[in-house]
Amino acid sequence: MNSFLGIDTTDKADLRRMIDAARAMKDARAGQPRGAPDAEQPLRNRMVALIFEKPSTRTRVSFDLGVRQMGGQTMVLSGKEMQLGHGETIADTARVLSRYVDLIMIRTFEEVTLLEMAEYASVPVINGLTNRTHPCQIMADVMTFEEHRGPIAGKKVVWSGDGNNVCASMIHGAGQFGFDFTFTGPQPLDPEREALDFARAQGVQAVIERDPMKAVEGADLVVTDTWVSMHDPQSARERRHNQLRGYQVNKLLMGQAKPDALFMHCLPAHRDDEVTSEVMDGPNSVIFDEAENRLHAQKAVMRWCLAV
C-alpha cells in the first residue's frame, strides 16, 4: 500500500512505471465511449473518497471517471460539508474514513493536512493539490510531453510566472524524470528553495533567470499557471498582475523557445493574463491533451497506490 503525496517523495522507478502504465491504459481504451468500463477492472469492489476543500473541475471529474472506468465507486465530499470543516481533527477523520473506503484523494490547503491524513489513515492517500504541491498534474504533464515529443529526460522546461504549487511539483519532476528546469519570474514569487535543491541533488539543472526572453531560449516546453492561486488572498491580485505582467507567455516569448516547443498550462487559465489566447489556442499548445491525461495518469497512480 502506497500513498502518493509528492513527486519528490515517490520512488523514481515507480514514477516511470506509472507513466508507462498510464500510456498503455490510454491506448487500450482508444475509441471507447468515456463511460465504457476498461477491459480490466482493477478497482472492482473498491470505494474511493474524493475530498475537496477547494474548487476543482479537472481533478474532480478525472478521478471520478477514472475510478468508474476501472470498476470502482466514488464518494465526492466537500470539506465544508464534512465535520472536518467544523472542528473534527484530520487524524480522526482519517481513521474513520479508513473504515469505509479503500482509498482517499484529498485537495486541501496546508500540506501538513495531507501529511496528517496519510499518517493516520490505514488506506492510501493521494495528494489532489495543496498550497505547496500538485503532483498529479506533473504526472499528466510528463505523460503529455512524452506523447508528443518522446522522452522528457534531458529536455529544457521553462516555467514563466508565479513559483507556485504546480511549479514546485514540476521542479520535483525535473529531478525525478531528469529534465533541466528554468524558472523565470519576479524574485518575491520565486519557487521554494528546497524544490530547486532537490532537483539539483538529482543531477539536473534547476536555475532562476529573471529575464524571460533569455530564460526561454532553447526551451522544449514552456509552462505557466494562474497568477493568483486559490490559496492566495484576492487582495494580492493587483500587485501580482503588476509583478507578473512581463512574464506573460505570448507569441514573442514563445518565439525565443525552440520552434517545436510545446506550451502547457494546468488550467484553469486566465486568458490574456498569464498567457495569450493566441498561444493557448496555437499549434504548440497541448493544454487539452494535458487535461485529458490527468485521467490516464491518475488511473495509474491509483493502481500503484492499491497495488492492483
Ligand code: CP
Ligand atoms: N489543473 C487542475 O487541477 O484543475 P482543477 O482545479 O479544475 O482540478
Ligand code: NVA
Ligand atoms: N496554482 C493553482 C493551480 C490550480 C489547479 C492553484 O493552486 O489555484
